[in-house]
Structure formats: C-alpha cells, structure tokens
Amino acid sequence: MASFKKVQQQFHDYCRKRINSLDFHVSRKDALPHYPRLVYNIFYYNLLNAYPITATYLGEEWETLVTLFLKKHDCHTHFIWLLPQEFLSFVEDQPYYTDKFPVLLDLMRWEWASLYVQIMQDVEIPSLAQECNSLEAFPFVNPYQQPLLLHYPVFRLSPFEAERHPQKTLLIAYRTEELKSHYLQLHLPQELLLAAYHLLKHLLYHNGKLSLLALSQYIALYLQNKDPLPFTLQLLNVLAEKGLLWGFRKD
Amino acid sequence: MIGIGLRRVLSEAIIHKKGIAPDFIEFAPENWMGIGGYWRKQLKQVVERYPVFCHGLSLSIGSPEPPDKPFLGALKKFLDEVQAVYYSEHLSFSKVQNAHLYELFPIPFTEEAIKHVVKQIRYVQEVLERPLVIENISYYTAVTPEMDEATFLRAILEESDCLLLLDVNNVYVNAFNHGYDPMAFISALPLERVAYIHIAGHEQVEPSLIIDTHGQPVIAAVYELLEETLKLLPKEVPILLERDFNIPPAEVLQGELNVLKAIKDGVFQKSTATIP
Numbered sequence: 313m314a315s316f317k318k319v320q321q322q323f324h325d326y327c328r329k330r331i332n333s334l335d336f337h338v339s340r341k342d343a344l345p346h347y348p349r350l351v352y353n354i355f356y357y358n359l360l361n362a363y364p365i366t367a368t369y370l371g372e373e374w375e376t377l378v379t380l381f382l383k384k385h386d387c388h389t390h391f392i393w394l395l396p397q398e399f400l401s402f403v404e405d406q407p408y409y410t411d412k413f414p415v416l417l418d419l420m421r422w423e424w425a426s427l428y429v430q431i432m433q434d435v436e437i438p439s440l441a442q443e444c445n446s447l448e449a450f451p452f453v454n455p456y457q458q459p460l461l462l463h464y465p466v467f468r469l470s471p472f473e474a475e476r477h478p479q480k481t482l483l484i485a486y487r488t489e490e491l492k493s494h495y496l497q498l499h500l501p502q503e504l505l506l507a508a509y510h511l512l513k514h515l516l517y518h519n520g521k522l523s524l525l526a527l528s529q530y531i532a533l534y535l536q537n538k539d540p541l542p543f544t545l546q547l548l549n550v551l552a553e554k555g556l557l558w559g560f561r562k563d
Numbered sequence: 564m565i566g567i568g569l570r571r572v573l574s575e576a577i578i579h580k581k582g583i584a585p586d587f588i589e590f591a592p593e594n595w596m597g598i599g600g601y602w603r604k605q606l607k608q609v610v611e612r613y614p615v616f617c618h619g620l621s622l623s624i625g626s627p628e629p630p631d632k633p634f635l636g637a638l639k640k641f642l643d644e645v646q647a648v649y650y651s652e653h654l655s656f657s658k659v660q661n662a663h664l665y666e667l668f669p670i671p672f673t674e675e676a677i678k679h680v681v682k683q684i685r686y687v688q689e690v691l692e693r694p695l696v697i698e699n700i701s702y703y704t705a706v707t708p709e710m711d712e713a714t715f716l717r718a719i720l721e722e723s724d725c726l727l728l729l730d731v732n733n734v735y736v737n738a739f740n741h742g743y744d745p746m747a748f749i750s751a752l753p754l755e756r757v758a759y760i761h762i763a764g765h766e767q768v769e770p771s772l773i774i775d776t777h778g779q780p781v782i783a784a785v786y787e788l789l790e791e792t793l794k795l796l797p798k799e800v801p802i803l804l805e806r807d808f809n810i811p812p813a814e815v816l817q818g819e820l821n822v823l824k825a826i827k828d829g830v831f832q833k834s835t836a837t838i839p
Contacts, residue, residue, distance in 0.1 A: 319671050320671075321660075323706060324668070327666070337706075343772055347666070350666050351666045354664075386662035388661060390621040391594075391596065393598070395665075431598045432600065435599075491600050
C-alpha cells in the first residue's frame, strides 16, 4: 500500500502546494502543470462567486489569500458550496490579513450570510401557538437567519468607505417563507448589541427548546445592571414585529 | 433515453419544458444534499417530473483511505429520497488524508491500485445497497502505469462486479492526449456492463493536449465515436449530455439532444432503452 499511497500524496501535494518533488513516473510531464492550474481555478472561482466584494477590496492580495488557503487548509467538506464557509474560518485565523484589512471579516461574514440564508437546510417546523401566556413558553424564531455583529457598516457602504465610518451594528440576514432574502438592522443602544447578538445565537441554537425564563437567565451573563427579562421580551417583540418570531411551541 | 445534466441556470426551463425536454436528468448529489429553500423546491419539482440519475463528485473511490462513512450514510438517504435510478462516480481520487481538492486525479494503473479500488467499490456497494456505476475519467498524464487504461478499467469492473458509465468524450480526449485508438479502447471494455453513456464538449488548449471542460458544444468526431460505440453495445442504454460551463440557451442544448437522439435512433432503429 505504501507506494500507492506515496504516489497519491505526492501528486496531491504537487497540485495543492506546488511541491515538485515527484519521484515517480508520469507519461506526460508536459501536461502535469495543468493539474495545479485546474485545482487553483476551482478554488478561485468558487470563492470569487461567494465573495465578489471581498475580492475587489483585497485587490492583488485576494489571489495570495486563495493560494494560502489552498496550501494550508485541508478542506473537509464534500460539498463545494460549503467551501466559502471553510475559507471564512481560515481567514479568521490570519492576523496579517485581518489587521491589514480591518473590514475584511465583517465583509466576508456578511457576504457569506447573504448566500447561506438562501440555501440553509429546510427544517421541520413544530406546531406553534401565536400567543404566549407564561414565562415557561418556548419561543420559536425563523430558523433561516444569521445574526451578524458587525463593527463596520459593510452592508450599506463600500468596504473602503466603511473603513472610515466604523459603527457597531447588529444585522440579521434571513429568508422568508416565500424564500426571499432580507436584512434587518436592530436599532439598540450600543452597549446592548453584544447581549442581543448572544441572545439571538442562543435562541437559534435551541430554537423552540428554551423557555423565555431560561433565555433571560442565560442572557443575564451579558447584561450589566439591567434586568434580563424585560430585555429578552423587548427583543422578542422586535422579532415578532418583523415576522421573525414565528410563535411558541405547543407541546 | 436522452438526458441532460441539471444546472441551476437550466432548472426553470427543465421543470417547465421550456425549450428543452430531456427524457431524464442527472445531477451531482453533492450539489444538492443539505440545500434548502428555493433550490430544494426546484430539485423537488425536477424529481417529480423526471427519472433521476445521480453522478457523484467527491467519493474519491481511489483514495488511499476508505470512503467517508457518515457521508455514505447521508448519500444513501439522499439517493433513496430522489429515487435515483443509478448512482455513478468517477474512477479517480480527489482527496488524500481527507483533504478534498474537488478535481479528479488519475489512479495509478497498477495491480496494487486495482486490489485497493475493488475493495473500496465493494464496500460502497454494500453500504449503499445498490450497484455502483464507475466512470472512466479523462486524464492528462498516466501515473506510474504498469498496464494500459483499458486493462486497468476492465479488471476493476469485473473484479468488483460494478457497472460502467462510459464517457465517450473522455475516451476521445484520452485517445488524443495519449495517442491511442479510441475504438480499440472501447472494444477492449466489457461493454455488457455499460449502464449509460456520457457525452460532452472539450477544449484543445495545446496542439497535443485536450482538456475535458464540459464548456463547449460536442464536436463531430465525438458524435462519430458515439455512433460507433453504440453499434458495439449489446443493448440500448441511456445517453447523457453534460454541460457545466458556458451554458447556452435551453434551445441550443435541445439541438444537441436532438443530434444524440438521431444518432441513437439510427443505430437502434428507435427501440426502447432499458433502465432498471
């Protein structure tokens, strides 16, 4: 098995990292460079389609970043449409890029969320009541949403402009039951944005499985000198007004 | 039966038979598994209207490591859900140590590789509880070849008892790139194992090199090779047109489907294709 494995490993490394130390016979050496080219193009165009604005923002550094990703990151997903998500996780650990391009992560998170909400897997919606009579009710929100805590308004300004106007914002990208994509900016005092973001993430993770009371107890960790229950109810009211709170689990 | 590969840009036309009316549809499970929303609804409509063939991209049957078990489990569920007539995959590897590269690389044509791949195919067939249909890939260089491609392919098909997705364009591309007679290659295969056929366009990038792009119309020489191939088959089989890039209007693709149908009808005198 060793030789078979070794040949494949070398071929793989050559295509991915351009390490040309092939010590096995190939019938057409002249055709060999087409393989790394084809692999690179797959990564390049897939990521460009997902992050067109990011690519423009990074300019020449975009290609360098794609090359680095291809070289350093083992892609684990079978689904090439999830490659942009792996790319985003990779970039989150690249301080050279995130320091040099302050808007980069916000921009990528927003571009990915915009795409992802459209294709998020359909989930079974439980039987829901529209009214809630107690703090023991289990709220169920639109599961096709991605809350984003942004530091720059990348969703309304070009990245270069956004760089000059930092502003903490809580944005929700979501798709409706009619399969249309929308964004909702939550207008809350700056000091409450982080708590609201965590509440939304927690709520989504345990959608329909945590009571109002349990949610408010959780979010108390993020609130200083503020009663968590009214805050939780206020946020859920906002979601209800915008059609993002779908109801309360009946069972 | 003449079919076409499902691309998102074509889905509306295919669902409503606007400008294009194939007999069956093929798609890659990896492009649709786990997808919800609008595209899931589109897929559902396609599945309701057409017989479905699934053509995998990421199984990497030739990788040194065994196929990914959780993926196979999800794949089986998906194939059952879309009632796939066939599930085909490439005789290639596309990942090493579970790092995917999303490109098809040639497996070394060696005895060692045959043993390994046969074992992998048997395992996949057992888990999926259906026959695997293996496609001959296009390749631009052979790697450590101990034998010719036809011998390698034949051994794998027979020893694993799987079916063949005969990609006629790939045979043309390989014959051109590696200087062999395409009909001699096809004649050397166990043609009774052909489940269906792929046809596609390609691009000549150098005087002596063609790349299998699926981005161009099918050329006359490939149509001719298809016709000669059909004459050798013991039975009529479905034919699938692949077009993944530079996708023209549906009517243009229907024109290519019409050519395929005329060729098939010419050979089989309008007999009916069989699918299981």
